[in-house]
Amino acid sequence: MRQGKPVRQFGLQGGGDSGLREPAWELRRARAVQGDGPFAGPRGRHQMAARQSKAQKETVARVMHEYKQGELERGQGGKVRNPKQAIAIALSEAGASNQQSPKENRKKLRETKRKEREGRTAQAQKEGMSQLDDTTRAELYRRAQKAQIPGRSHMDKAALQRALREHQA
Structure with a gap:
């Protein structure tokens, strides 16, 4: 048999058939310390960062x-x-x-x-920055020529797109 004071059962949780129950807040606090209750602390799962970057x-x-x-x-x-x-x-x-x-x-x-x-x-x-995705390499090369981007003749389509975006920024 458990030791303790008898408590009213309204709003309380616990187990056993002795009629003695632990208050609900004690159970919630115990779960929080374990990291699995509704009041879980930093060790609980899926905690959001304290501040956004x-x-x-x-x-x-x-x-x-x-x-x-x-x-x-x-x-x-x-x-x-x-x-x-x-x-x-x-x-x-x-x-x-x-x-x-x-x-x-x-x-x-x-x-x-x-x-x-x-x-x-x-x-x-x-x-209009995404228009670069729809153009051919030849068109991108012509734009790179106008912008005087160095090393353009050795660039493939993706590299030309990156270089033109950086030039626009």
Whole structure:
């Protein structure tokens, strides 16, 4: 038989048939210390970073700007109209989501930054930077000649695209 004071059973949790129960807050605190309860501390799973990095803040700002301009699209196509969905997309793209593991968050941030560098965002497409993807190598070479980019004759199509993007920036 367990030792302790008898407590009213309303709002309390515990086990055993002795009529003695532990208060619910004690159980929650014990789970938090173990790292598996609703109040899990730093050892719990899927903890979000205390602060966002500069790259994450920039990505969230860009995605929210796209949403406000009506350019943010869903994965299946169509425009995003729900602000909560836009926030979820922004945090996911920035790698700051608490619904994904830290490994997935790092991967998402890397993919997003690569997409931004390559000009595959709605904002970059609107500004015309993605037009380089649709042109031939010969056309890219002519543009590189006009821009006087050194080493252009040894570059392939991808290298010419990178060089022209860097020249534009």
